[in-house]
Amino acid sequence: MIETFFHNGTLATPAAFLASLLIGIAFGMALENAGFGSSRRLSGIFYFRDMAVLKVMFTAVVVAMLGVCYAKAFGWITIDNVYFLHTLYAAQIVGGLIFGAGFVMSGWCPGTGAVGLASGKVDALVFLLGAAGGSMLYNEVYPILGSITTADRGVVFAYNSLGISEASLAFFLTLIAVGCFWGSEYIEKKGQGTGEQWGTPFLKTFSAVLIAGAFGLFAVADQDMGSTSAFSKGTQETKLLEGTQAGLDHIEPQELADRLLSGDTSIILVDIRTPMEFTQFHIRSAINIPVVDLAVSLASHKNQGLIVLYSNGMTHPAQAHDSLFRLGFRNVYFLTDGLKGFLETCLKPVSLRPEPVSHALASKINAWRAFFLSPSIRADDQATNKNLSTAFDLSLLTIPGLVETDWLNTNLGKPGLKIIDLRAQPEYNSGHIPGSLSLNLESLRGLVRGLPSSLLPAVMLAEHFSLMGVRPNDFVVLVCTDKLQDATLVGMACERLQHSRYGILRGGFPKWQAEKRPLDTILPSVEPSQYPVPDRSDTFTVTSREVLTAIDKRGTIILDVRPADNFTGKKHDEARGGHIPGAINRPFSEDVVKTDTYNAFKPIDELQKIYGNIIPTKETQVIVHCRTGHQASQTYFILVRLLGYTEIKWYDAGWTEWAAKPELPVE
Amino acid sequence: MNPYYAGILLGLVLLLSYLILGTGLGASSGIARLGAYVELLIAPTRTLASKYFGNWGQQPLKYYLVFMLAGVFFGGLISALLSNRCNIRVERGIKCSPKKRLMFALAGGILVGFASRLANGCTSGQALSGSAVLVTGSLLFLICVFAGGYSTAWFVRRQWDD
Structure with a gap:
C-alpha cells in the first residue's frame, strides 16, 4: 500500500509542500497545453464554438477515475488513505450554479486563471483579484449563511447514492464521456467546420481503449468482492466484519462506569441522542453531537483516545460506528445495550434488584450511583457541557505530573479547571492566579489515632474537596512557592481520594509571577460539590x-x-x-x-x-x-x-x- | 495539443496527486488563502476573529494547496514561454471594449470566488478531483456548473463579438 501524505498526516510538512508545488507545475503545464490559457477558448463550450473544455475535462476525469479504481483494486491505495470531499447538497448545488455563471462571465476558473495570468492575460489578473475578493465576501457573510454550510453529509459516494456497484457507475460514466466526445466533435464539425477528430482512427481507438478499461473493472472488482458479499469493499469491510464478530466494537457498561469513575481522560463519551434528551439526562462527562456531525466534530480525536458512542439503544451507535470506521476511525466503540442498559446494569439501586447482589458489587453500585447521579454534579456537568474545542486538552500532559505555566495560562477560566494556591493567605490576598483558591495545607493534616500531622482520612479530605467545589472530573493544578513538598503533600490528598486528575505547576507561583502572567485579587465564587469518598482505603500508606x-x-x-x-x-x-x-x-x-x-x-x-x-x-x-x-x-x-x-x-x-x-x- | 492528449496528461497528474498526496488537485483554496493573508496584513485581529478565515490561523499560506497554486502558475508560465504563447493583452471580442471585458472578468471572478468557498472547491477540486473519485456532491457540482453556465451564457455573449 502507498503511504500517502494524507494518510501519514504530513500534508503540512515541507516535503508535502514541495510535492504539491511539483504536482502543481505538472497541472499548470497540462492546462496550458490544453489551450486553457485563453478565456475565449474556455468560454467556447458555452456557445458550442469550441468544445475543448468538455473533451479535456471528461478525458481527465475518466483517466483518473479508472486509475483510482484500479489502484484500489490492486490494493495500492485504500479508501482511508485518501481524502474525499464531503457532500453538502445545498451548498454544492447553489455553489455550482453561481460558479457556472461566474465562469461564463469571466471566461476563467481558478486554475485556468492562474495559467492565464502566466500567459500574460490582463483579464485573468482581474479575474483572480475578483476571486480573492469573492472569497473575502464569503468570509464576511459566512455567519449568516446558516445551515447551508453546516448540513454536512460526510463522504458520500455516488454509487452508494444510486445503489449500484462502483464498477457499474464507472462504466456508465465512461460511456457518457465517450458519447460527449463524439457529440462535441459533431457539434464543432457542423457549427464551425472544425471537429477534426470526428470519425478518425484516433478517436475510435481512444474510445475503445477507455470502454475496455472501464469494462475491465468488473473483472478486478469481482475478484476482490467475490469472497465476502456484494456490498463489501474488500479488506476494509472484512476487517470491519471481523471486528463485529470478535466484539471489538463495543464496551460493557461496567467497564465504562469504572473507567469514568477513575477519571480516565482518554475516553471521549459521545451522546448521539437529541439535545432535549441529552439535557434531561446524560451519562456524566458525555458530550452531545448529532449523528450527522460526528465525523467533523470528532476529527481531532481520530485514532486518539477512545471514542465511546451511546444512544438509548444500540442501533444508531452501531451504524455510526461503521460509518466512522469507513472514514478511517479505528478508535470508536459503542456502549453495549445503550443508555438503557447502563441505567439497568450500573445505576439501578441494590434494593430494587431482583437477583442477590454480592457485597463487592453492592459497594461498586453505590460508588457508581454517587458518581453518576449526584445532583450538584449533574447541574455542573451541564454548565461544563462544552463543545470539544473549548474544553481543555489534557492529552499533551502526563497526569498526575507537572504542568507548565504556558499550559495553565492558555487554559485559565475553562470549566473543569481548579487551581489551588498553597501560599500563605496574605500573599494570596495581594495577588493570585485568576480563579485560584487559597488552601492552607495544614487543614489537610491533623491528629489521627494519636499521631500528629497525619494526612486526614479520605472521608475528611472528601469534605474539604467538596467545600472547595472540586469534582471528581476536575483537573486540579497545585501552586506552591519554593517549598515543592507543599504541592506534593496536597498531591497525596488527591492520591488518597483517587483523584488522578491533578498536576503541579512547574516553578509554582514565583515562575508565574516572573513571567508577568495575569494576576488578580478577586475571590472566585465556589459552589460546593459532593465529592465521593472512595470505597476502599489507599494502598500506599503504611504504619x-x-x-x-x-x-x-x-x-x-x-x-x-x-x-x-x-x-x-x-x-x-x-x-x-x-x-x-x-x-x-x-x-x-x-x-x-x-x-x-x-x-x-x-x-x-x-x-x-x-x-x-x-x-x-x-x-x-x-x-x-x-x-x-x-x-x-x-x-x-x-x-x-x-x-x-x-x-x-x-x-x-x-x-x-x-x-x-x-x-x-x-x- | 490534441485536447484528448492534454486530457490524458491532466488525468494522470490528478491520479498522481491521489497516489502521492492522498488528495485531489485544488486551486480556489490557494486564492482564498491569499485573500485571507491580505486581510490579515490589513486587519489582523478582525480576520482572526472571523468565523471562516479565522480557522486558518495566523499563517494561512502554510497549506499545501497554496503551493499547488504557485505550481500551476509556474507550470503555465514554463509551458507558455516554451511554446511562445505568452503575450500581455486583454482577451476579448474585437467589438467589445477592454473596459467592458474587464468588468465581466471582475464580476465573474467575485462570483467564482464566492461560489468556490460555498461549494468547498472549484472546477479543479470538485468538478475534476471529486468527480473522478465518484463523490456525489462533486458530480452534482459538475452538473450545476454547466447548468449555471449555459443559462447565463446568452446574457454575456457580447463580450466575444467580433
Whole structure:
C-alpha cells in the first residue's frame, strides 16, 4: 500500500509542500497545453464554438477515475488513505450554479486563471483579484449563511447514492464521456467546420481503449468482492466484519462506569441522542453531537483516545460506528445495550434488584450511583457541557505530573479547571492566579489515632474537596512557592481520594509571577460539590508495624529523606536521634534545583540516574519517610509520578512516631 | 495539443496527486488563502476573529494547496514561454471594449470566488478531483456548473463579438 501524505498526516510538512508545488507545475503545464490559457477558448463550450473544455475535462476525469479504481483494486491505495470531499447538497448545488455563471462571465476558473495570468492575460489578473475578493465576501457573510454550510453529509459516494456497484457507475460514466466526445466533435464539425477528430482512427481507438478499461473493472472488482458479499469493499469491510464478530466494537457498561469513575481522560463519551434528551439526562462527562456531525466534530480525536458512542439503544451507535470506521476511525466503540442498559446494569439501586447482589458489587453500585447521579454534579456537568474545542486538552500532559505555566495560562477560566494556591493567605490576598483558591495545607493534616500531622482520612479530605467545589472530573493544578513538598503533600490528598486528575505547576507561583502572567485579587465564587469518598482505603500508606516487618525483609528499601544531620542523629528534636535500622538516606532537598527565580525538580533523566543507583528495579518495594510525611511526599511524587516506580509506600507518621515509641529499634 | 492528449496528461497528474498526496488537485483554496493573508496584513485581529478565515490561523499560506497554486502558475508560465504563447493583452471580442471585458472578468471572478468557498472547491477540486473519485456532491457540482453556465451564457455573449 502507498503511504500517502494524507494518510501519514504530513500534508503540512515541507516535503508535502514541495510535492504539491511539483504536482502543481505538472497541472499548470497540462492546462496550458490544453489551450486553457485563453478565456475565449474556455468560454467556447458555452456557445458550442469550441468544445475543448468538455473533451479535456471528461478525458481527465475518466483517466483518473479508472486509475483510482484500479489502484484500489490492486490494493495500492485504500479508501482511508485518501481524502474525499464531503457532500453538502445545498451548498454544492447553489455553489455550482453561481460558479457556472461566474465562469461564463469571466471566461476563467481558478486554475485556468492562474495559467492565464502566466500567459500574460490582463483579464485573468482581474479575474483572480475578483476571486480573492469573492472569497473575502464569503468570509464576511459566512455567519449568516446558516445551515447551508453546516448540513454536512460526510463522504458520500455516488454509487452508494444510486445503489449500484462502483464498477457499474464507472462504466456508465465512461460511456457518457465517450458519447460527449463524439457529440462535441459533431457539434464543432457542423457549427464551425472544425471537429477534426470526428470519425478518425484516433478517436475510435481512444474510445475503445477507455470502454475496455472501464469494462475491465468488473473483472478486478469481482475478484476482490467475490469472497465476502456484494456490498463489501474488500479488506476494509472484512476487517470491519471481523471486528463485529470478535466484539471489538463495543464496551460493557461496567467497564465504562469504572473507567469514568477513575477519571480516565482518554475516553471521549459521545451522546448521539437529541439535545432535549441529552439535557434531561446524560451519562456524566458525555458530550452531545448529532449523528450527522460526528465525523467533523470528532476529527481531532481520530485514532486518539477512545471514542465511546451511546444512544438509548444500540442501533444508531452501531451504524455510526461503521460509518466512522469507513472514514478511517479505528478508535470508536459503542456502549453495549445503550443508555438503557447502563441505567439497568450500573445505576439501578441494590434494593430494587431482583437477583442477590454480592457485597463487592453492592459497594461498586453505590460508588457508581454517587458518581453518576449526584445532583450538584449533574447541574455542573451541564454548565461544563462544552463543545470539544473549548474544553481543555489534557492529552499533551502526563497526569498526575507537572504542568507548565504556558499550559495553565492558555487554559485559565475553562470549566473543569481548579487551581489551588498553597501560599500563605496574605500573599494570596495581594495577588493570585485568576480563579485560584487559597488552601492552607495544614487543614489537610491533623491528629489521627494519636499521631500528629497525619494526612486526614479520605472521608475528611472528601469534605474539604467538596467545600472547595472540586469534582471528581476536575483537573486540579497545585501552586506552591519554593517549598515543592507543599504541592506534593496536597498531591497525596488527591492520591488518597483517587483523584488522578491533578498536576503541579512547574516553578509554582514565583515562575508565574516572573513571567508577568495575569494576576488578580478577586475571590472566585465556589459552589460546593459532593465529592465521593472512595470505597476502599489507599494502598500506599503504611504504619510502623509494616515498616518494622520490612526491616527484616530482604529486598525492601527504607528511604529516609530527612537532612543528613537528622539521619545520623547529630541533630534531633525528638525523643531519640538516628534512623530506622537499614534505612538509606537520600535528603529530599537534593532532588530540587534552584534557579534565580524559582525552585524546580531536577531534570527527569538526572533523577532517573540517581534513583537508578539507589533502587535496583522499578518494581522494588520501597518505603519513603521523613519526620512528618511532608518531605517524603515529595520523594513519593518524584518516584511514582515522574519516574514510574510502582511499589512505593509512604510512612506518613515517620520519625515523629518512630522516635517516640521506645519499643521500635533505632540505629 | 490534441485536447484528448492534454486530457490524458491532466488525468494522470490528478491520479498522481491521489497516489502521492492522498488528495485531489485544488486551486480556489490557494486564492482564498491569499485573500485571507491580505486581510490579515490589513486587519489582523478582525480576520482572526472571523468565523471562516479565522480557522486558518495566523499563517494561512502554510497549506499545501497554496503551493499547488504557485505550481500551476509556474507550470503555465514554463509551458507558455516554451511554446511562445505568452503575450500581455486583454482577451476579448474585437467589438467589445477592454473596459467592458474587464468588468465581466471582475464580476465573474467575485462570483467564482464566492461560489468556490460555498461549494468547498472549484472546477479543479470538485468538478475534476471529486468527480473522478465518484463523490456525489462533486458530480452534482459538475452538473450545476454547466447548468449555471449555459443559462447565463446568452446574457454575456457580447463580450466575444467580433
